[in-house]
Amino acid sequence: MTALHEAPPAVKRGQAPAGPPEQGRRLVRMVLAYAALVAAAVVVLLPFAWMVSSSLKRNNQVFSIPIQWIPEEFRWTNFVDIWTQIPLATYLGNSVYLSVVITFLQLLTGSFAAYGFSKVRFPGRDLLFLLYIATIAVPWQAYMVPQYIIMHQAGLTNTHLSIILLQAFSAFGVFLMRQYYMSIPDELCEAARIDGLSEYGIWWRIMLPLSKPALASLALLTFVNTWNDYMGPFIYLTSNELWTIQLGLRSFVGQYSADYAMIMTGAVLSVLPILVIFLFGQRYFIQGIATSGLKG
Template structure:
């Protein structure tokens, strides 16, 4: 029985013609998907290599001699490996003191920014009071003001109260941040208001709601803010450069400046110190990357 007979029989009986069987998925679509995935991964690998290239150059330069750092073309495999750079740097400059100062400032400022930012964000997100939105908008607008615009007035204030050349000046100036308030407030907005309303009915105060209800739900956002604040404080150069003049108070970013002389610079030791200064940030990011990704990609509902 051929196709013409089937169509004739279906026409005579009044039944609709049978639909053709769906064609099996072709290999062309699967091949296109595979090729697209390969191209995507290849592009990501190239992009990752481009991002890591400066870090790799810094790592290799840390075991070179000074005159081999800026050779043209770049020597990716140095002729002489100076592993003693990582031991000499501890005696050439008080690197341990600088690292300790950087760690103290970074941890202190991070804790204060997380505390003040999360507490202020709770007021802007979960409490009702006149002018709340206008106050939040004005506070966030300060992010657009460059630091150079109020750098001099801040220094004059610190000088008048006698806090120049102290760590306390940097701590007070960086203990509050509009970006941290904005980040935490946006995260708090994803937490249903019914949670805080139920806690109020149970008799909790606003401090109790913030500490016992909101903060436990905000660990990813808190970790994100802590990581960003720590990295920004650790890498800060201009702040310590302006306010700290005593060598015992310098951070590691200022300490590496000692390898820059009037007529020459010890570039290999600068790279060695830079590698050592990156290690704490790398460790902290590896420990907190899971919470950092969650703080960006998830809401406050568990």
């Protein structure tokens, strides 16, 4: 009987119940918001859809007017022929190698440096961190030439090692991991120190397991940036067998500028690994950006 005489939650809180006009406005706002999101998604996905469609056409059908989104004849042979026209397997293998190695090194160096800047107390820690993060504001063009001179004098030009050494450390990665580590209670580290665990053990056994979302976010961002990097390999790699997929596709476009369908096929193949990785890792990426620290 008591439940029957209870007022609705909105009335109990001293709020007037939402009437039909208010509910109608909310519905309109929701519909407009979803319509805007759908429109934005269409604008973003439209070029990709055109690229995939063009990769399955003949050359004379790529720029047909009006645009034929669904080809009359699906030329799946384009995805076979391109492997014989350029050493695509070599380019993809080099890109995978560089992306995996650089991503691993940035996770290692970034997480370890972030632990020192967030959980280890030493004189000048905050000032050193600010100076290190300030390097993000320096454009790459400002130190591009000195870097090349150093690598040339060290005899590392035209090697993958030059790209790896230059990109193995990331100020942004340190910043991202430190912000995540700062949300983890210091009491965990203090308790581990009392139990006799070293700083390396605390980083390995406590901090890393608690920061999987942040590590996933950093890994995804680093892998995508390394995969799409063009200027770095263009400057340091001159041998064709060392080229990445971005250099290989640019060379292919220069040699076969009229083979539009094959160019689109190569572009699709270069995007597929990134698309697959993002689809499988987007949950961890969103979690790492939206959350921090321990969950209650």
